[in-house]
Amino acid sequence: LGYFTFDPGFMATASCESAITFIDGDKGILRYRGYPIEQLAENSNYIEVCYLLLYGELPTQSECDKFAASITHHTMLHEAMRRFVGAFRHDAHPMAIMVGVVGALAAFYGDASNVHDPAVRELAAHRLIAKMPTIAAWSYKHSIGEPFVYPDNNLGFAANFLHMMFSVPSEKYVPDPRIVKALDLILILHADHEQNASTSTVRLTGSSEASPFAAISAGIGSLWGPSHGGANEAVIRMLEDIVHSGNPVQHYVDRAKDKDDRYRLMGFGHRVYKNYDPRARIISKACYEVLETLGEGNEYQQLLDTAMELERIALKDDYFKARNLYPNVDFYSGIILRAIGIPLNMFTVIFAMARVVGWLSHWMEMMGDPNARISRPRQLYTGYDEREYVGLDKRS
Numbered sequence: 001l002g003y004f005t006f007d008p009g010f011m012a013t014a015s016c017e018s019a020i021t022f023i024d025g026d027k028g029i030l031r032y033r034g035y036p037i038e039q040l041a042e043n044s045n046y047i048e049v050c051y052l053l054l055y056g057e058l059p060t061q062s063e064c065d066k067f068a069a070s071i072t073h074h075t076m077l078h079e080a081m082r083r084f085v086g087a088f089r090h091d092a093h094p095m096a097i098m099v100g101v102v103g104a105l106a107a108f109y110g111d112a113s114n115v116h117d118p119a120v121r122e123l124a125a126h127r128l129i130a131k132m133p134t135i136a137a138w139s140y141k142h143s144i145g146e147p148f149v150y151p152d153n154n155l156g157f158a159a160n161f162l163h164m165m166f167s168v169p170s171e172k173y174v175p176d177p178r179i180v181k182a183l184d185l186i187l188i189l190h191a192d193h194e195q196n197a198s199t200s201t202v203r204l205t206g207s208s209e210a211s212p213f214a215a216i217s218a219g220i221g222s223l224w225g226p227s228h229g230g231a232n233e234a235v236i237r238m239l240e241d242i243v244h245s246g247n248p249v250q251h252y253v254d255r256a257k258d259k260d261d262r263y264r265l266m267g268f269g270h271r272v273y274k275n276y277d278p279r280a281r282i283i284s285k286a287c288y289e290v291l292e293t294l295g296e297g298n299e300y301q302q303l304l305d306t307a308m309e310l311e312r313i314a315l316k317d318d319y320f321k322a323r324n325l326y327p328n329v330d331f332y333s334g335i336i337l338r339a340i341g342i343p344l345n346m347f348t349v350i351f352a353m354a355r356v357v358g359w360l361s362h363w364m365e366m367m368g369d370p371n372a373r374i375s376r377p378r379q380l381y382t383g384y385d386e387r388e389y390v391g392l393d394k395r396s
C-alpha cells in the first residue's frame with residue numbers, strides 16, 4: 001500500500017484534530033468542550049450548548065442574550081423559500097425536503113461562499129441554526145397540507161419549533177413546559193458526536209471550501225440512513241411491530257442473533273460505545289417523566305415497557321454481551337418524540353435540527369485551521385491491470 005493504510009469504515013483512523021467533543025467509548029463518557037453530557041443535560045439548555053460548541057466556552061449572561069437574540073433574528077425564511085418548500089410533492093419525505101432546502105440556501109446567501117472570512121462563517125452558522133426549525137416544521141406542514149406557521153420570536157428555541165409544528169390558524173399550540181424541556185434535552189443530547197458519518201461528510205465537503213449550506217446539506221443526506229440518524233425512526237417501527245405482532249420479545253432478540261437473518265435490534269450497538277451510551281441513560285429517565293406528564297394509560301407506555309423488556313433480555317444474552325451491544329441514544333428518544341406528537345418521518349429531521357450546530361462547529365474549527373487541507377482519501381485498487389482498448393465492432 002506504500003505510504004497509506006487500508007482502513008475500511010475508518011475503524012482506526014483519526015481524520016482530524018478536534019477540541020470540540022470527547023468520547024471514551026469503553027467507559028461510556030461523552031463531553032462537549034470538556035463538560036460531561038450529564039451536567040449539560042441537567043443544568044443547561046440547547047441555546048447555551050450551541051454557544052458552547054461553536055465558541056468553546058459557556059456564555060456569560062450577556063453573551064447568551066446576544067447569541068439568543070441573533071438566532072431569533074434569523075428564524076424567518078425568505079418568502080421565495082416558502083414557495084420552494086411548497087413546490088415539493090405532498091408525499092416527499094421531510095428529510096428529502098430538508099436536503100433540498102438547505103442546499104438551496106446557498107443560492108440565497110451567495111456571500112457565504114467567502115468562507116475565509118470568520119464573520120461570514122459566523123453569520124452563516126447563526127442563519128443555519130435559526131432556520132433549521134422553520135425548514136423542519138414547514139416540511140411537515142407541507143406534508144399534511146396545512147398552512148405554514150411563521151416563527152414566534154417571543155418563544156424559546158424548542159417551544160417555537162413546537163409552535164410551528166402544531167399551531168393552526170384557529171388555535172395556537174401551547175405545550176406543557178415539561179414537553180418543551182424534554183425536546184430541549186433531546187436537542188442537547190444530539191448536538192454533537194465528534195467524527196460520525198454526517199460530521200465527517202460535512203468536513204469532507206467543506207474541505208473543498210464549498211458553501212457551508214452545501215456542506216450542511218451533504219451532512220443531512222448522510223444522517224438520513226437507518227444506520228445513522230434514521231435509527232430513531234426504525235426503533236419505533238420495530239417496537240410497534242413487536243407490540244402489534246403479539247410475538248414474545250425473545251423472538252426478536254433471537255432473530256437479531258441469527259446470522260442468516262438481516263434483522264438487527266434497532267437502537268442497539270454503536271461504532272464507538274462499547275458500553276452503555278451515556279445519552280441513552282439520560283434519555284430513558286426523561287422518557288418516564290414525559291409519559292408521567294401524559295398521565296395513566298397513555299398508548300406510549302406500552303412502547304416503553306416493550307423497550308425495557310427488550311433491553312433487559314438483550315443485556316443478559318451472551319450474543320449481545322460478547323459484542324458489547326448496548327442501547328444507544330436512539331433506543332429511547334423515539335418514544336419521547338412519539339409521545340410529544342411528532343410523526344415518525346420527522347424524527348431524523350429533528351436529529352438534523354439538533355446536530356446542525358455540531359456540524360457547524362466542526363466546519364468552523366476546520367475552516368479556522370491554517371493547516372487544514374482538502375480531504376482526499378486513497379483507495380485499495382482491485383480492478384484490472386492495464387489492457388488494450390477494444391473497438392465496438394470487436395466486442396462480444
Ligand code: CMC
Pocket residue numbers: 193196226227228229230231256257263264265266267268269270271272323325328329330
Ligand atoms: N443487532 C444485532 N446484532 C448487531 C447489532 C444489532 N443492533 N449491531 C451490531 N451487531 C453485531 C453485528 O452483526 C456484528 O456481529 P459479528 O461480529 O458476529 O459479525 C457485531 O455486532 C459488530 O457489528 P458491526 O455492524 O460490525 O458494528 P459497526 O460498528 O460497524 O456498526 C452500528 C455499528 C450502530 C451501525 C450497528 O450496531 C447497528 O446497525 N445498530 C443498529 C442501528 C442503530 O441503532 N444505529 C444508530 C447508531 S447511534 C446514532 C448515530 O450515531 O447515528
